[in-house]
Amino acid sequence: MSRTPARPDPLDVAPVIPVVEIRERAHAVPLARALASGGVPIVEITLRTPDALEAVAAVAEEVPEILVGAGTVTAPDQVRRACDAGAQFLVSPGTTPALLAAMVDSGLPVLPGTASVSEVLTVLEAGVTSVKFFPAEAAGGAEHLRALAGPVPEARFCPTGGITAASAPQYLALPNVACVGGTWLTPRQVVEAEDWDRIESLAREAAALAPPQDG
Ligand SMILES: O=C[C@H](O)COP(=O)(O)O
Numbered sequence: 001m002s003r004t005p006a007r008p009d010p011l012d013v014a015p016v017i018p019v020v021e022i023r024e025r026a027h028a029v030p031l032a033r034a035l036a037s038g039g040v041p042i043v044e045i046t047l048r049t050p051d052a053l054e055a056v057a058a059v060a061e062e063v064p065e066i067l068v069g070a071g072t073v074t075a076p077d078q079v080r081r082a083c084d085a086g087a088q089f090l091v092s093p094g095t096t097p098a099l100l101a102a103m104v105d106s107g108l109p110v111l112p113g114t115a116s117v118s119e120v121l122t123v124l125e126a127g128v129t130s131v132k133f134f135p136a137e138a139a140g141g142a143e144h145l146r147a148l149a150g151p152v153p154e155a156r157f158c159p160t161g162g163i164t165a166a167s168a169p170q171y172l173a174l175p176n177v178a179c180v181g182g183t184w185l186t187p188r189q190v191v192e193a194e195d196w197d198r199i200e201s202l203a204r205e206a207a208a209l210a211p212p213q214d215g
């Protein structure tokens with residue numbers, strides 16, 4: 001009998017989840033390889049570009065050393081398409097009952113987006129404890145998350161939105177933050193120049209921000 005191997009929680013892979021918009025399909029595989037070589041074996045490809053699902057599929061197929069997820073999942077029908085493409089986790093910027101149900105039903109690890117205590121409670125009610133906090137800087141930053149550690153200690157966060165290499169450590173120091181998300185590892189001009197060495201070096205710096213935490 002074959003078994004589907006358990007997939008790691010995306011929060012436990014690296015201190016940073018790189019959030020990537022793929023504008024050229026051919027960039028997906030070398031970019032993923034550069035992140036993994038730099039010590040960040042995880043990437044969230046946002047479903048914001050025409051080639052995003054094919055990029056997810058290419059990375060899932062050709063870069064087994066990285067965990068590839070689909071981000072910007074905003075509607076239930078995108079969940080099936082992301083699963084069919086081979087996504088290994090799903091990320092949404094926000095949460096609705098229908099979207100949350102579809103994400104949970106997928107059986108994949110999920111990172112639903114929240115910006116309020118009520119949204120966090122909704123996600124916890126669905127049995128999900130890995131939670132995205134978006135848009136982190138605009139929605140209250142590290143102070144917001146520090147305030148949540150008392151009333152909802154079971155929620156583990158990946159704050160995303162406006163975070164940089166300079167601001168990441170203040171989030172990573174919080175007990176309820178497992179990792180942060182951000183685009184700073186993959187600047188658009190660096191990707192367009194296909195400067196994969198630079199991406200690898202940015203990943204190396206990000207990997208050194210903090211060790212991955214145990215589940
Ligand atoms: O929407 C964009 C990402 O979720 C975060 O981007 P950022 O790290 O550039 O703020």
Ligand SMILES: CC(=O)C(=O)O
Pocket residue numbers: 019046071072073091092093134160181
């Ligand atoms: C905001 C984000 O990272 C997403 O669109 O999933």
